[in-house]
Every structure is written in C-alpha cells, then in structure tokens.
Amino acid sequence: MSAVMVSAPVDERRPLLRVESVSKSYGSTIGCRDVGFTLYPGEVIGIVGESGSGKSTLLNVLSAQLTPDSGRVEFDLGHAGLRDIFTLSEPERRRLMRTDWGIVHQNPRDGLRMDVSAGGNVGERLMAIGQRHYANIRAEGLDWLAKVELDASRVDHLPKTFSGGMQQRLQIARNLVTRPRLVFMDEPTGGLDVSVQARLLDLLRGLVRELGIAAIVVTHDLAVVRLLADRLMVMWKGEVVEQGLTDQVLDDPHHPYTQLLVSSVLQV
Amino acid sequence: MTAMISVSGLAKDFVLHTQGGVRIPVFADLDLEVAAGECVCLHGPSGAGKSTLLRSLYANYKPSAGRIRVTHRGGMVDLTTAEPWQVIDIRRHSVGYVSQFLSVIPRVPALDVVAEPARMLGASAEAAREQAAALLTRLNIPERLWSVAPATFSGGEQQRVNIARGFIARYPIMLLDEPTASLDAGNRQVVIGLIHEAKARGAAIVGIFHDAEVREAVADRLFEVTAYQRSAA
Numbered sequence: 487m488s489a490v491m492v493s494a495p496v497d498e499r500r501p502l503l504r505v506e507s508v509s510k511s512y513g514s515t516i517g518c519r520d521v522g523f524t525l526y527p528g529e530v531i532g533i534v535g536e537s538g539s540g541k542s543t544l545l546n547v548l549s550a551q552l553t554p555d556s557g558r559v560e561f562d563l564g565h566a567g568l569r570d571i572f573t574l575s576e577p578e579r580r581r582l583m584r585t586d587w588g589i590v591h592q593n594p595r596d597g598l599r600m601d602v603s604a605g606g607n608v609g610e611r612l613m614a615i616g617q618r619h620y621a622n623i624r625a626e627g628l629d630w631l632a633k634v635e636l637d638a639s640r641v642d643h644l645p646k647t648f649s650g651g652m653q654q655r656l657q658i659a660r661n662l663v664t665r666p667r668l669v670f671m672d673e674p675t676g677g678l679d680v681s682v683q684a685r686l687l688d689l690l691r692g693l694v695r696e697l698g699i700a701a702i703v704v705t706h707d708l709a710v711v712r713l714l715a716d717r718l719m720v721m722w723k724g725e726v727v728e729q730g731l732t733d734q735v736l737d738d739p740h741h742p743y744t745q746l747l748v749s750s751v752l753q754v
Numbered sequence: 755m756t757a758m759i760s761v762s763g764l765a766k767d768f769v770l771h772t773q774g775g776v777r778i779p780v781f782a783d784l785d786l787e788v789a790a791g792e793c794v795c796l797h798g799p800s801g802a803g804k805s806t807l808l809r810s811l812y813a814n815y816k817p818s819a820g821r822i823r824v825t826h827r828g829g830m831v832d833l834t835t836a837e838p839w840q841v842i843d844i845r846r847h848s849v850g851y852v853s854q855f856l857s858v859i860p861r862v863p864a865l866d867v868v869a870e871p872a873r874m875l876g877a878s879a880e881a882a883r884e885q886a887a888a889l890l891t892r893l894n895i896p897e898r899l900w901s902v903a904p905a906t907f908s909g910g911e912q913q914r915v916n917i918a919r920g921f922i923a924r925y926p927i928m929l930l931d932e933p934t935a936s937l938d939a940g941n942r943q944v945v946i947g948l949i950h951e952a953k954a955r956g957a958a959i960v961g962i963f964h965d966a967e968v969r970e971a972v973a974d975r976l977f978e979v980t981a982y983q984r985s986a987a
Contacts, residue, residue: 499839526839684860691859713859717838731813731838738815742771749772 501560502527502668502700503548504568508557510547516724517543521557523719523729527667528698532715532732534705534747540724541704542672548702549589549670550579561586561668584614588661588699592673594653598645598660604631605641607660615664630659634689651682655689662693669694669701675710687713708751712736720744758927758958759811760830761786764820765984766806780806781982784820786960790926793949793959795973798980804962807979808929811960812851813841824849824927825958846874849927852920854935856912858905864890864915865900871923882922889918893944909936921948928952930961934968946971 503525510517518540525531533541546552548559550571560568561582571579583589591597598607608627617623628638634655645653654674661669674690675683691714694701703714711718711732719729720741728741739745765782769775780803788794796804809815811822813833822833826848831840845851850871859867868886873879890900893914899907904915913936920928930949934942942965949972952959963969969976 529839688859688861716842730816731841733814734816737809738768740769740816745771 499526500562501525501568502529502562504558504560505548506558506560508544508547508554508559510543510552510554516540518547518721519724521719521726523726525668525700525702528700529717530694530701530703530715531717531719532703532705532711533719533721534708534711535721536706536747539721541721543724544721545670545672545702545704549587550583551589584611585664586667588664588666588669590654590657590661590669590671590674592676594645594650594657597657598653600644600646603642603644604636604648604656607645607656608663611660611664626663630663631656633662633693634659635685649682651678651686654678654686658686658690658693662697662699665697665699667700669699671701671703671705673705673707674703675705675707683710690714708736708748720747756790756825757787758790758825759786759788759960760821760823761811762821762823764807764810764822765818766803766810766815767818779984781979782819782984784979784982786977788927788958788960790956790958791953792974793953793961793972795969795976796960796962797976797978802979802983804979805931808851808931808960808962811929812845812849814851846871848925849929850920850923850925851929852917852931852933854913854932856904856916856919858903858912860905861903863901864895864904864907867904867915868918868922871919875923885922886918889922890915892948893918894941910938910941913937914941917945917948921952924952924955924957926957928957928959928961930959930963932962932964934963934965942968 501524506522508521509519521544533544535541543552547554553572559571561571563569574582589597599610602610605624605627608630609623612623612626628641631638631641636652636655645656648656675686678686687710703711705711715732717730718732718735719726720735720743722743728735728739728744735744736748739748762785764784766780768778768780770778796807798804806815810817817834820834823830824833824844826844831844833841836844865883865886868889869882872882872885887900895911895914899911904912907915917933934945937945946968949959963973
C-alpha cells in the first residue's frame with residue numbers, strides 16, 4: 487500500500503451521493519420504500535438484509551440501472567455540483583458510468599467481457615475514457631493485474647480460463663483502473679470459497695482505502711461489512727430499519743430484525 | 755484542569771427483542787469527568803456495566819439517554835449525536851480503544867496491523883513501521899513474528915500486538931479494557947510504563963483493570979459504576 491488517504495477537515499466535506507426518499511415497487515410488491523442517506527467521499531457503506539429485503543433493488547436504483555417510482559438520487563458532478571442522476575441525458579449518464587462509477591457484479595460474467603483477454607478487459611475501460619496509447623494501456627493493465635494478485639503471464643488469456651476468485655479479482659481491476667469515485671458492489675464475495683473470500687476482502691479493503699474510493703456494498707454476510715464498511719444500513723421488507731456506524735449496529739443492535747440477524751450468526 | 759471527557763446524565767438499557775422484549779437496565783444518571791493526564795479506573799463487580807460504559811465512550815454502544823462529550827480537534831463533540839463520519843474522525847484522531855482481544859484482519863502482518871493507526875494520521879509507511887517496530891520490541895514480540903499475520907499468535911501475543919496498535923497513535927483520550935489480562939509480570943510492567951508515559955503527555959485515560967498491581971500503579975481514582983446501577987423496573 488502506498489499513500490493512505492487522510493480525511494479532509496470536517497468543514498470541507500461535501501456529499502458525493504445524496505439519496506432522498508427513494509421508493510420502487512414491482513406492481514403490488516415493494517422493492518424498497520422511502521430510503522434516504524448521504525454518502526461522503528471515501529466512505530464505504532454496507533447494505534445488509536436477507537434475500538427479498540430490497541437491497542439489490544436499492545443498489546440497482548442507486549446505480550441508475552433501475553428508475554425509481556419516486557425520490558431522488560443526486561451525485562456530485564464536480565463543477566456542476568449535486569445533480570439528480572435521473573435527469574441527466576443518456577450520454578451524460580453513460581459517461582458517468584464509464585468514468586466516475588464502477589459496478590462490481592456478484593457474478594463476474596455479468597461484469598466482464600468473456601470473449602476478451604484479461605488485459606483487454608482492463609484496457610477497455612481505459613480506452614473508454616480516452617486513452618489511446620497502446621503501450622501505456624498495456625502497462626497499466628499489467629500493473630492492475632499485479633494489484634489484484636493475478637499473474638502477469640495470464641494477461642492474454644480469456645477470463646473463462648480463470649477460476650471464480652480470479653474472475654472476481656479481474657472484475658475489480660477492470661472497475662478500479664479508471665479510479666472511479668464511487669463503486670457499487672453486489673455480493674462481491676458471493677459464490678467464492680471461504681479462503682478465497684478472505685483474500686478478496688483483504689485486497690478490496692486495501693485498494694478502497696489506498697485510493698480513497700467511496701463504495702456501496704450489498705451483502706448478506708456480516709463479516710464482509712465488518713471488514714469493509716464504515717457504516718451500515720439494515721434492510722427489512724423493503725425499508726431501512728436501522729443504520730449507523732458498522733460496529734455500533736452490529737455490537738448494539740436496536741431493531742428486532744437486526745438483533746435476530748446478529749444473533750443468528752454462527753460463532754466459529 | 756480541563757476535562758477531556760465529560761459525561762452527563764448517561765443511561766443505558768438493553769432491550770432484547772429476541773427474548774420477548776425484556777429490558778435490561780445497566781446504569782442511569784451517570785456523570786463522569788476525566789481531566790488531561792488523569793487515569794480513571796472503572797470499578798465494580800462483573801456485570802456492573804464497566805465494559806458497557808467503556809464501549810459507550812467509544813460510541814460502540816449507543817446510550818439510551820445523556821451526553822458524552824470528548825475533546826476533538828480543539829473543541830468538544832457529543833458522541834451521542836455525532837454523525838458516523840464524525841465518529842470515524844474522532845476515533846482516528848482523538849479517542850483510542852484497546853480491547854481485550856485483537857480483531858484479526860486476514861493476511862495483514864503484525865507490523866502493519868500496529869502501524870495502521872499511525873498511517874491513518876498521515877505518517878509515511880517507513881516512519882509508521884519504525885514506530886511499530888519500536889513498540890513491538892518494547893512489548894517483547896520477537897522480530898520473526900512481525901511479518902506474520904497475528905491470527906496464529908498466542909492470546910498474550912495478540913494482546914500485546916493490540917496494545918502496540920492502541921498506543922502508536924498517541925491519542926489524547928485512551929480507553930483500556932483489561933489491557934493486561936493475559937500478560938506475564940514482565941509485560942505487565944511494560945504496559946504500566948506505556949500508561950505512565952501517556953499520562954505524562956497529557957492523555958486522559960479510562961480503563962478497566964482487574965489486576966490490583968496494575969490498578970494501583972496507574973489509577974488516580976476509582977469510579978464505582980455500581981453507584982449508578984438501576985434495578986429492573
């Protein structure tokens with residue numbers, strides 16, 4: 487790890503993302519209801535809850551993959567300030583997704599181009615933001631393969647020849663190479679062996695802190711949020727029932743559902 | 755004397771929803787002030803609420819009522835109303851906590867576990883590692899273990915890594931939960947020395963010390979938590 491981010495003095499902080507009373511339902515089924523929170527630069531927020539609690543719906547709305555029925559999602563566009571992402575033009579929104587955002591899918595196949603080499607998967611994101619110099623793109627691609635602990639000799643191989651854990655690390659490299667300001671992660675360790683999970687988590691923790699990237703991590707695994715997230719939101723039946731500092735929510739849960747969730751974890 | 759920690763009217767109940775909503779009162783109307791350079795020992799039998807109070811002072815537990823004001827960046831901030839990012843900033847700069855057990859991060863070597871709080875305050879990697887090495891040496895952790903992740907360390911070794919991590923950042927406020935519980939006599943003396951040095955530089959310390967020798971060596975006064983106990987209504 488090189489430079490660790492030092493937090494900005496308190497009065498200089500301005501929100502990166504502001505979410506106000508976001509609701510989304512599917513017919514009569516509630517996806518998520520009246521969700522609001524503010525995310526600051528470099529902050530990592532975890533969203534936990536069981537299947538069907540609305541956490542994936544919320545993540546899809548926040549990352550502009552799904553339009554909410556009501557509410558606002560505002561992102562700091564720098565000079566233009568906070569702008570509602572659903573009022574942006576399609577080219578503006580695509581540009582945002584290419585440059586300022588990263589999306590790490592649970593299944594690496596959804597986030598990778600399976601018919602493009604590992605190096606190409608990383609380089610493609612760089613080309614999308616305007617880099618044209620082949621040698622530089624290849625060098626940066628190799629640098630990122632090393633950062634996510636993939637052997638340089640695999641740079642020209644297709645992702646389908648990789649294990650699940652390697653694919654997930656490649657997907658992370660592909661997302662972080664453009665140094666986004668916000669990364670969305672949906673169950674980043676889902677479907678991986680426990681030993682592989684620990685390695686991936688440690689890697690993610692290091693990279694996110696080193697680069698000062700803000701992240702929204704959806705998971706049902708409390709160990710993942712304890713390690714990665716500064717703050718936690720607990721979702722139940724489409725609503726956020728408890729939120730706060732990660733260790734506070736996990737060590738002193740107040741809502742009945744959070745207490746059940748925390749007490750249901752098997753001790754090893 | 756300036757108070758570094760000022761607690762007023764503090765109450766804490768636990769409500770256990772998974773057990774029929776039973777309410778467990780811990781303490782109420784608790785007041786406590788701790789000055790710079792002072793070490794206060796939380797006292798009382800097991801279950802009196804010592805750890806609950808200490809964890810509340812770190813914003814790990816959320817009090818039911820009252821205020822906890824701590825010195826931070828030249829002012830006083832109320833931990834009970836602070837935003838999460840403020841609490842993170844307070845923990846990074848102003849309030850340190852040494853728990854009994856080290857929470858191990860997979861694959862991170864002991865030296866970096868200790869160095870991390872100094873890095874977060876802006877120290878260079880080399881400077882932070884140097885300070886970490888000095889503390890680990892002082893706490894008798896052999897150099898061959900520094901590059902190893904502490905998961906496989908003995909209880910006493912993990913506790914000493916935890917102490918080194920807690921003392922490296924020289925926080926103005928330090929909270930110590932039985933820092934010497936699993937240490938031998940020699941290492942207890944090292945920890946007593948570290949606490950004396952922290953007091954000498956003006957740190958306010960609140961701790962739980964079951965060991966009488968350590969308590970008598972470092973504590974300026976005892977704070978009886980049982981005095982604020984409230985029986986179940």
